[in-house]
Amino acid sequence: MNTSSPVVTTYLNRLESALAPAPAELRAEIVSGVREELDGLDAHAAAARIAELGDPALIAAEAIAGLPAPAAAATPSSVYLGFTLALLVVGGYLLPFVGWLAGLALIIGSSVWTRRVKKIAVSLSAGAAVVALAALLILRGQSYGGVGLVLFLFVPFVVNLGLAYFLASRWTSVVRGNS
């Protein structure tokens, strides 16, 4: 995986994005099937293989057309989206830690977002939590310790709110592309 040339990485990313409307399992299977062929090839050989494979958009269209009709037509529920984002942003305040973790679990469990989008969301959200906790612990007992508490409460909120916007926009583009 780490031996891939930039051409391969770009192609796999395009393929994964194009397959966003497909079920996660199918998407993973196609991407890993293509990846195992391209891994470890030099740039020249990889480019030849990629030319043979063709446009990711066409591959994705073929894959989605090959799904049984109900699965392809099913629109992901917007209730799931709303619930997930609500847990992400305020879950941690309602049910400390656990509420927020449940939000992350729902993000990971969704079949709508690509692995890349999930990775971004989870790592930024976890990063914000670490920063908030560090602020609280480092500034505790100082004369301006209140600042630590404020950072602890607001940094995750602001970051998660931004992520919620990002996730909602990715969701909308996928669901629109689906119908």
Add this chain to the structure above:
Amino acid sequence: MATDIGAQLRKGVVEFCILGLLHREPTYGWKLSEELVERGMIASIGTLYPVLGRLRAQGLVVLSDQVSDSGRPRKYYSLTAAGVSQLREFQAQWQPFTSTVSDLVGREKI
């Protein structure tokens, strides 16, 4: 738009062609796709995986991790016993079927 007759026909038999290929030897996705594309049975690797997914869901095909001839780790697809008997069933019906259809549509060029 006129119906693409070739596409309709392929749709009905491509999964049995995959079973047939896997009966010869367990194979990884890319190789299956290459062979089927070359012979005009599928349009791209994108067509292959939904079919493989269905075959796996039906328990006709299973996946295993193996190392290929070139030393790279691969996921190999192979037939289960149920897959073999499904292929046998298809084989038994295919010859009489094509011969009946040929009789009905006529063997002479129109």
